[in-house]
Amino acid sequence: MTLFIQVCAAFIGCIAFSIVYKAKTSRLLFCGLGAALTWLVFALIDYKTDNLLFMAIGAAAFATIFAETFARITKAPTTIYLIPCILPLVPGGSLYYTTRALVNGQEEEFSMYGQRTIYMSLGISVGIIVVSISVFYFKQWRAYQKEILLRKRKKETN
Numbered sequence: 001m002t003l004f005i006q007v008c009a010a011f012i013g014c015i016a017f018s019i020v021y022k023a024k025t026s027r028l029l030f031c032g033l034g035a036a037l038t039w040l041v042f043a044l045i046d047y048k049t050d051n052l053l054f055m056a057i058g059a060a061a062f063a064t065i066f067a068e069t070f071a072r073i074t075k076a077p078t079t080i081y082l083i084p085c086i087l088p089l090v091p092g093g094s095l096y097y098t099t100r101a102l103v104n105g106q107e108e109e110f111s112m113y114g115q116r117t118i119y120m121s122l123g124i125s126v127g128i129i130v131v132s133i134s135v136f137y138f139k140q141w142r143a144y145q146k147e148i149l150l151r152k153r154k155k156e157t158n
Contacts, residue, residue: 003043011036014084027080030070034085038063042089052116056123057130059089064131082128091120 014035015028023031042059049055063085064078071078094117101109 003040006043007036007040010039010088014087017087018084023080023084027074027076030074031081031084034063034066034070034081035088037066038085039088052119053123056089056120057127060086060124060127061131062127063089064128064135068131068135078132086124086128089120089124091117094120 011032015032018028018031038059041062042055045055045058064082067078067081067085070076070081094113098110098113098117101107101113
């Protein structure tokens with residue numbers, strides 16, 4: 001039941017975030033859906049492993065694939081969907097606790113929360129970069145294949 005509540009909270013929270021930043025109303029549902037599914041993927045990976053870096057990479061990669069897909073479907077920039085999708089993954093609480101432990105001189109807590117913050121941030125970055133680069137090169141490859149096909153047809157007609 002708690003996973004259902006977490007997924008619903010991600011959905012509603014990211015729709016609210018998208019409203020505040022004036023996303024078009026036709027895209028709000030996709031923004032919320034992407035955030036909810038990203039959190040679900042994060043939780044499912046968490047169920048299988050305790051590796052925070054792997055969880056963040058997997059969830060961020062899913063969010064990027066979702067954003068790239070819906071950006072093509074709705075003919076919108078990818079960032080319109082990507083930012084709300086990764087919002088549930090942002091380690092805000094962990095960053096706060098890291099800073100609080102640093103200010104209070106609690107070295108053990110600082111190390112623990114700092115490590116969590118770095119792992120989540122690094123995982124989000126790596127997940128986005130890997131998928132974005134893959135999509136870029138896939139588009140380049142498709143454009144190259146179309147060019148070869150056009151040259152071939154042009155030769156056949158001559």
